[in-house]
Amino acid sequence: MTRVFARAALSGYRWVGTAVYPLVWSYLALRAARGKEDRARRQERYGFPSAARPQGPLVWFHAASVGETMSVIPLIKEIHRRGIAVVLTSGTTTSARVVAERLGDIAIHQYVPLDFKPAVSRFLDYWEPDLAIIAESEIWPMTIMELGKRHIPQILVNGRLSDRSFARWRKRPNLADAIFENLALVIAQSEADAERFSALGALPVMVSGNLKVDTDAPPVDSAVLRQYRQQIETRKTWAAISTFEGEEAAAGSVHLALKERNALLTIIVPRHPERCDAIEAMLVAKGLTVARRTRNDPVTPETDILLGDTVGEMGLYLRLTDVAFVGRSLFGEGGQNPIEPAMLGCAILSGGNVQNFRETYQTLAKNGSAKIVRDTEMLAKGVHYLLTNDEVRRKMIEAGQEAVHEMRGALSATIRGLEPYINPLTVKARLLPRDDV
Template identity: 35%
Template sequence: MIWPLLYAALWKLAPPLIGHYLRRRARKQPEYLQHWDERWARGEPRADDAHGAIWVHAVSVGETRAAAPLVAALRARWPDKPLLITQMTPTGRETALSLYPDACVRYLPYDAPDAVARFLGRYQPMFGVLMETELWPHLIAGCRAHGVPLFLANARLSERSARGYRRAAGLIGPALASLDGVAAQSEDDAARLRALGARQVAVCGNLKFDITPPPQAAALAAQLRQWRGERPLWMAASTREGEEALLLDALPADSPAVLLLTPRHPQRFAEVAELLRARGIPFQRRSNNTALRADTRVWLGDSMGEMFAYYQAVDLAFIGGSLLPLGGQNLIEPAAVGCPVLIGPSTFNFAEVTRLALAEGAARQVADADELHRTVATLLADPDARQRMGAAGLAFAQRHRGATARTLAHLLGCVGEAVD
């Protein structure tokens, strides 16, 4: 019983610490100062509050995009129900507003019991879907108390995360056991979740395989190809802090190729621009909407929502978050449009997807920045190899589609009687 008591005590002390955290984050991203009332489910009711809604929680950008095919399936199943989408980050909120313009978009309140009760009392969702690994014990307990069925979708749990959860098994175990169902990405994810206490676990695959490029991506990709001209162009996608310096310091001075560098977090665009200036590397910003200059060596991808267009415009893509021990990022999107994929040594967040992509010839793995640049040079000089990797990527992405239908079927089996 000690873990639940400690957790509840923590939330009594948390508000001033969270206020300090949000103000600190706002130094780089002022949007963190907005909508504070939602973070504690306070404030007056609003005209667009969604009552009795289909509720989907996706913490940030990646999870919000991954939810898109499932959201479409849920809305097709219950076309007359409103949609409530919650996030924890400003970029996630912006993505949700773009993808779901008719939805009620809010921040999920922090996991203080009174905030959870206010949130559930205000919106009274028909049921809730938590994306990936969003396990908030008070929220889960509050849903159980309010009679709101709660389902974990696209669930993944690395061995590294599982070790941490096992140390707090007295808190996490009851939370997982209180979920009405879990759709896991892989057998390994399912086994780890069951071992921690989850019930009604089914392996449904990864929803990200079911995402399709937005219609405007092809036109933007054509424009980017026109702006690049005849020069080779490769991409370092979703890079994290520390990785850009490794990539830039190893950048070959005599390479004719241009690097399209896209940091994972938009609040770091200016920081990465300073890294380029400090190294004297000629660069230009994607946001300037101009063709590449003859002397440009790095194109800074300082935009949001254009990753599919980038992947269709470049010759190959390296997936960030994998050079340092950060677990990697999503490699499904480039594979799905036939873009050859390179990945670094750290892939624990996408272990199963990476294993399959490597086995099926859709990706290659490198050990460090120097090997990455050598592999890029080799592939840029070998269009046949790139074509084979691209074709393997298309086949890989197509082969693993279908998670949406499996997830919906499992959700209906777990909570259908309670919501129909």
């Protein structure tokens, strides 16, 4: 693809998007019916605001879903501390709830406008951001091109590129160059990610480490935690978290294989809670007794599975165990972030499909805090071994917490990279009348 053709392709993307834009309502209606859109706030997806824009400088943060949102919360708090207003967009209802719980009035939450020119232009015309900060790998061509046309600096933080995404962009180098040249700065998670962004035309690129390591441990309601611990009593527990389709069935099979030998309670926390009705039915069909968090079912001696079907309570589930399997790694692809279980004192097990978090897993595996399993049978053996060998489990937990400590520093590195862009906004904010900030 030549550079001229790449420009033509982006122009075509713009016009096709404009043509289909009036028909998008049916797509959003379908997502709303599935619980993936907030019906009451659907107009935000078309760029219509639902909140007043504060006076003074404003930074637009975009984080796709819960994980990305969590990673930028400390950064948002730092920018807010400097008196700069923040509007944070995301694309999922679960992330919207996390923003409300974790940030309150520190940031204004809006659902991200669809990547069509009318929606993006309407959003930018209203909010007039001085700076756009994008988390991880959210590359939306129309949004990036519109920000570029308005000369609004846009920075990618905690940037990463999966093997699959990098391969796709490499097949279209001129298109990649036409898009990535609009980024004023890329702050990448790792050296490997930095090399990939540079290869695609992004300049300048720096490395910060993973912002998720610098987040606080997920909170917990101490009364709820105490209640569950009293109900579990002396039973051994393990958790399968952030699971994808197939991994819940594997966790059920592990439980069946080990329950008699270990007086076991298994905690399953799917990545997408809306799947939990089907998951419960599958587990019950296996002959397992399921307690669901949303129903406040008590954990009795007869309970086999505690199904964590809530959002924002990972801190609860991980504090109920010290052995955690991290999903999207046996039957899914790419893996999920193991930082939270390491931070909260869990020995970590994972499947081998962890391409999206390769360096994190390499760090944890290198110091012995994470083990890779090939299949369900090996997972069962790993869970049994850790539950019955206290010293091995303790050493893995300690090694994981040491690794997390050593990986910290991404937040300060990211702030240093952002200083040339946020310092002028800080000065501008301080010149405003105090009541307007």
